[in-house]
Each structure stands twice: as C-alpha cells, then as structure tokens.
Amino acid sequence: xxxxxxxxxxxxxxxxxxxxxxxxxxxxxxxxxxxxxxxxxxxxxxxxxxxxxxxxxxxxxxxxxxxxx
Numbered sequence: 001x002x003x004x005x006x007x008x009x010x011x012x013x014x015x016x017x018x019x020x021x022x023x024x025x026x027x028x029x030x031x032x033x034x035x036x037x038x039x040x041x042x043x044x045x046x047x048x049x050x051x052x053x054x055x056x057x058x059x060x061x062x063x064x065x066x067x068x069x
Contacts, residue, residue, distance in 0.1 A: 001025050001040065012039035014048030 003023040011021020023040035033055045038046040053061060 007042060012041070012049050014039075016048075019048060 001023050004021070008021045010018045012019050019039070020042040021039045022042050022044075023046075025036075025038045025040050025046045027036040027038070028034075029036060029052075034052045035055065035058070036050055036052050038050045039048060040046045041048070
C-alpha cells in the first residue's frame with residue numbers, strides 16, 4: 001500500500017460519486033501476471049475502483065508517470 005502525504009478530497013470516483021482518497025492499494029496477481037491498483041478512502045476501505053495492469057506494461061506506466069514530476 002502507498003499512503004499519500006495528504007488526503008485528496010476528490011481522489012477517486014466510484015458508484016456514489018467522488019470520495020476522499022488517502023492511499024493506493026497494490027495487489028500482485030500471479031495467475032494472470034498483473035497488478036491491481038485500488039483507491040483507499042479516508043475510512044481505510046478500498047475497492048470502489050480497481051485498475052489492472054499487465055506486469056509487462058509496468059515499465060511503460062512508470063515512464064509515463066515520470067513525465068508528471
């Protein structure tokens with residue numbers, strides 16, 4: 001889990017609209033060689049949004065994220 005330095009008031013959008021986001025949960029799924037990213041809200045609950053990324057595409061994701069520094 002990656003806990004953010006500050007809580008984001010509109011950090012994730014789920015079924016009930018915007019929710020505060022305080023962390024990002026990371027899960028490694030070995031059966032399909034992917035990772036899952038899920039937002040964690042201010043109550044410590046995750047799961048309103050989940051994104052799966054193939055392991056082989058992580059370098060490309062990191063490369064794109066580096067552009068925001």
